[in-house]
Amino acid sequence: MTYRNGGDLLVAVLKELGIDTVFGIVSVHNLPLVEAVDRELRFVPVRHEATAVNAADGYGRARGGLGCALTSTGTGAGNAAGSLVEALASGTSVLHVTGQIESRYLGEGRGFIHETRDQLGMLAAVSAYAATVPDAASAGRLLREAAATALAVPGGPASVEWPVDLQYAAQVDTPGTPATAEAPAAPDPAELAGARALLTAARRPLIWAGGGANRARPELLALLETTGAGLITSNSGRGAVPEDHPRVIGNFATTPAVRSLLADADALVTVGTHFRSNETADYGLKLPGAHVQIDVDRAALGRVYPVRHALRGDAARVLPSLTGAAAPADPDWTARVCAVRDEVRAALREGIGPQAAVCDALTAALPRGAVIARDVTIPSSTWGNRLLPMHDPRANVFPRGGGIGQGLGMGIGAALARPDVPTVVIAGDGGLAVHLGELLTLAQERPRLLLLVFNDGGYGVLRNTQDRYSDRRSGVDLHTPDFAGLAAACGLPYARIAAEADADGVIRGALAADGPSLVEVDLAALGPMKTPFTPPVSIPTA
Ligand SMILES: Cc1ncc(C[n+]2csc(CCOP(=O)(O)OP(=O)(O)O)c2C)c(N)n1
Ligand SMILES: [Mg+2]
Secondary structure, three states, X not given: OEEOOHHHHHHHHHHHOOOOEEEEOOOOOOHHHHHXXXXXXXXXXXXXXXXHHHHHHHHHXXXXXXXXXXXXXXHHHHHHHHHHHHHHXXXXXXXXXXXXXXXXXXXXXXXXXXXXXXXXXXXXXXOOEEEEOOOOOOHHHHHHHHHHHHHOOOOOEEEEEEEHHHHHOOEEOOOOOOOOOOOOOOOOHHXXXXXXXXXXXXXXXXXXXXXXXXXXXXXXXXXXXXXXXXEEEOOOOOOOOOOOOOOEEEOOOOOHHHHHHHHHOOEXXXXXXXXXXXXXXXXXXXXOOOEEEEEOOHHHOOOOOOOOEEEEOOHHHHHHHHHOOOOOOOHHHHHHHHHHHHHHHHHHHHHOOOHHHHHHHHHHHOOOOOOEEEOOOHHHHHHHXXXXXXXXXXXXXXXXXOOOOOHHHHHHHHHHHOOOOOEEEEEEHHHHHHOOOHHHHHHHHOOOEEEEEEEXXXXXXXXXXXXXXXXXOOOOEOOOOOHHHHHHHHOOOEEEEOOHHHHHHHHHHHHHOOOOEEEEEEHHHHOOOOOOOOOOOOOOOO
């Protein structure tokens, strides 16, 4: 096949991949790409390259697939790097195509416009795959290889830099199936036999699902049903089994009730989790010695917690052989699991005080499976990441690497991927300010998106931390805009929640709208949580 230029080739590859919307910022170093995408697909002109990647990431997460971002050379590609870090941390699938200077000047350091030293090295540091298009006969192969790497287990972003002269050139393409990563190894037979025996004998089993379990949903449910075990999840594993299942405890591992459950369990099967510091109280959480760990990544096995049987492999292929050997749990254990599920929810609900009204209103008003994108803010870290029910991993859009400012971009991408349902974004005033310009993208593209801004006049989580551990506040109090005026300036509908009684009506009203809206939750007016939130990180001097 030949194509008139690189843009036409990119569109053909994106169509093969089922991508209909692309996020980016136009530049002299990506003009042929942007023009072709805008002509043939939907091009969304976001206001910062970090958002291009976040939105592509959110689009991919919401569809359970791949998203695409287009950026420019140098600063444009550098602006994308922080969000590529997030996709790498989350193992989510982003195809990042960025410009590069003309191929004849590559690597000379002569100061060609947008030139940057070792752009490929920068991209390689933050992506699962990075390549430079070398000529006009290789771009199709590299784009397909990049996409396949991003989609393969364990995922991550894939970056392709494309010298601008080669974007303009006529392209020769030889479509074909890309060389994908090698199929994950099957687990060691002796380890598997040991794990099966452990499950046959277990009467008090627990399962822990991380993000890796999202690719093995029916297999995970089968193990849960056969055993009557309780299911703990990481934030990333939420929705792998719908959270209204009576034995899904969820993202509550560090609560006293779950710690005591872990202390009494006689088997723990962990599936595709990194045991991140946030979910293990900085690795202080105690896990049972009878621990079976499943992961595709050899390095993850036993890295954080000792493991009795390490099973390397794809969870979808390993779990059924455990289910085949598993025996039912003691009925008393199963009853205790169900009681703990209710207990941890009730305790959290009590602690968040008046914000429970907002959580309840969202739970009641959102259609099942609607995307809930969260920025890193206290409402997310408390109830958004735990209490607000998640029934599908595709609805669970959260920057797992913990970087603020990415929620709105992810939400815009998700909302454009899922026009059938409304999307909610939960953001703090501080996180929103990082990419305030994206309010304009929201106003321009008009997705069905409810942006809920929790306004406490600053970086509340750091303010709480300083109030607890320091004698003064530093860098936490922020000038916040008049959100009503800001919304008006952007042409966005606005409403305010200032009391518990407002939550239901305001949220229902906003979700009924066929487009975007901004709802401010005035936290000074709503009132404080019963328990001020401080993050689960250790302060060495505390
Ligand atoms: C990119 C990045 N920079 C800094 C931080 C540190 N940080 C974590 S939460 C936070 C405050 C966020 O403020 P806001 O969005 O208003 O939420 P609040 O804590 O007030 O609920 C900051 C600065 C971070 N996580 N990521
Ligand atoms: Mg704040």
